[in-house]
Each structure stands twice: as C-alpha cells, then as structure tokens.
Amino acid sequence: MNEKPKKTRFKTPSELAQHLERRIEALQLVVDGLRGNTFSWGDGEGYARRQILKELGIELATQTAIKRRGEMLTPRARPVGNVYIKAPVQAYADLYVIGLHNIPAPAKAHGKKKQPPAPEVKPPGPFAWLDDVKNPKKGGDENG
Numbered sequence: 656m657n658e659k660p661k662k663t664r665f666k667t668p669s670e671l672a673q674h675l676e677r678r679i680e681a682l683q684l685v686v687d688g689l690r691g692n693t694f695s696w697g698d699g700e701g702y703a704r705r706q707i708l709k710e711l712g713i714e715l716a717t718q719t720a721i722k723r724r725g726e727m728l729t730p731r732a733r734p735v736g737n738v739y740i741k742a743p744v745q746a747y748a749d750l751y752v753i754g755l756h757n758i759p760a761p762a763k764a765h766g767k768k769k770q771p772p773a774p775e776v777k778p779p780g781p782f783a784w785l786d787d788v789k790n791p792k793k794g795g796d797e798n799g
Contacts, residue, residue: 681707685715685752688735695747701738714753721757732756 665671681704684694696704705715715735718728733756734749751757 678707678711682711682713685713685735688750689752691733693734694736696736696738698739698741701750705738715750716753716757717748717750719748721751721753722760724757725760726757727760729756729758 663671665674684704685708688694708715715738716724717738717740721728728751732751734751736750737747738750740746740748
C-alpha cells in the first residue's frame with residue numbers, strides 16, 4: 656500500500672523552532688506561576704497563550720469560569736497568573752489551573768422544600784369594627 660506521508664505545517668526548521676518556543680514559553684510561565692512568580696497577560700496575549708496551553712492539555716480559567724462549570728476553588732488554590740478581561744468587566748482576573756485548583760461544588764440540599772411566603776396581613780383599617788358586626792364570632796355573647 657502506498658500511503659502518502661502526512662504533510663507538516665512547517666516549511667522550515669525556523670518555523671518549527673518558533674512553534675516550539677511559543678509552547679515552551681507558555682509552559683514555563685505556568686511553571687513559574689506554580690512556584691509563586693505569577694504572570695500578567697493582556698487580553699490578546701492571554702487568549703493566544705491559553706489556546707496554546709489548551710492544545711498541550713493544560714487549561715487555565717478564572718474563578719468565575721470555574722463557578723460556571725459547577726465547581727469551586729480548592730481551599731489552597733493560588734492563582735498562577737492573571738489576564739485582562741476586556742468585556743464586560745474591563746479588569747484583571749486571576750487564572751487557576753483546571754484539574755489542580757478546582758473541585759466539584761457541594762450538591763445542594765434536595766430534601767428541603769422551599770416554604771411559600773406567608774400571606775400578607777393587612778393592618779386593621781378605620782372600619783375594622785364593621786367586620787365584627789357583619790361576621791359575629793361564634794360561641795360568644797350574641798345579643799339579638
């Protein structure tokens with residue numbers, strides 16, 4: 656059988672070297688972050704490097720993203736770095752390693768049913784005494 660060799664996407668050794676260097680640099684930043692030297696990425700840089708790390712099996716997420724997954728941070732979780740989030744918050748957010756810094760959130764209690772709200776009690780108005788005249792209480796003194 657004549658199978659064609661797979662085409663590589665690198666045309667030169669230099670292209671391959673640059674490809675590998677980008678991955679090594681992203682990995683090294685995570686290693687440094689795990690050792691306490693956190694990094695700080697801008698929006699575009701953060702997106703590109705997180706994609707590279709995801710290809711390598713390492714996923715970074717913010718605390719908000721972890722909560723959206725139905726998980727929570729471990730008590731000893733420390734961010735490895737932070738990234739600028741443009742919209743909607745326009746602020747830096749800490750990044751955590753998925754699988755290392757997160758655990759499933761505790762299940763919500765299923766046995767308790769939510770109590771309906773208590774009926775609204777209106778204060779007696781100026782003509783509340785008429786209710787007693789219209790609807791006399793049973794078993795009391797009734798003149799009549």
